[in-house]
Amino acid sequence: MRLVNGIDVKTSQMPRTLHARAYRDAGKWWTIEIPELTSTGPNGSTIVAIGGAVALKDVDQAARDLAAVWLDVDDDQIVVDVTVELPEAAATMWAEANENEEHSREAAAAAARLRREAVQTLKKSGLTQADVARALGLSAQRISQLSH
Template identity: 50%
Template sequence: MTVYDVTSYRDGPWWTFEIPALTSPAPAKGRNIVAMGQARRAEDVAREARDVIDLWTDDGDIEVRVHYALPDGVETAVHSAAEREERGRAALDEAAALRRKAVQELRSQGLSQADIATLLGLSRQRVQQLSAV
């Protein structure tokens, strides 16, 4: 399988895309023509890029990875949000592990799941889930 990276950016009402892996010599020396195309909607870029790749290569076994060029402020916000989500998921995983440890410790001391739920401010179902792992 051949993987083609496609770069797409907003160009007026269109999404223009380029496929840097597909080039051919231009009539002017020292220049190359890069395979390009357009789509009306961002969601159509991958399909349109596949069509262009098919015209250039006749390779039926391809994967298209589209990278959208976003304005700097948007790119920064999206990157920051992804970092925060990752840190948040890690914090939730750590919190669950600590609760699991607390539940196991209390269970080893003979407390019932109902008592543990009351002590830790959890539902009985959550205590049961944490006990099962």
């Protein structure tokens, strides 16, 4: 209890943050593990807090509920950061797709830069904007855009 001017005031605490992992088992369930929450089993082994959810959309709340029950606190006193683990093949494909997308952005930026440089080179060589447009098969408006 904390008194301020004779009034009992609850002290506010920052919620405790925990990290969990969620992965799909062979069945339809998502398994949730919170490695930070452990206890010692009867034979001396370590027991890790494990829970489950049927749908991925329910994993965050299930992880909070699991941690709250394990710690015997209200679920508003904890934050659980859940990392969803994909099967290795899908994770590899996703990472490769992201890498390919980044390369394509870089290639598109390089292509745009080269187009601007080509237009500038042609204009500096004495061609008019109309001539550059005709030579490159573009509109005069597009050449104007590439010139700036």
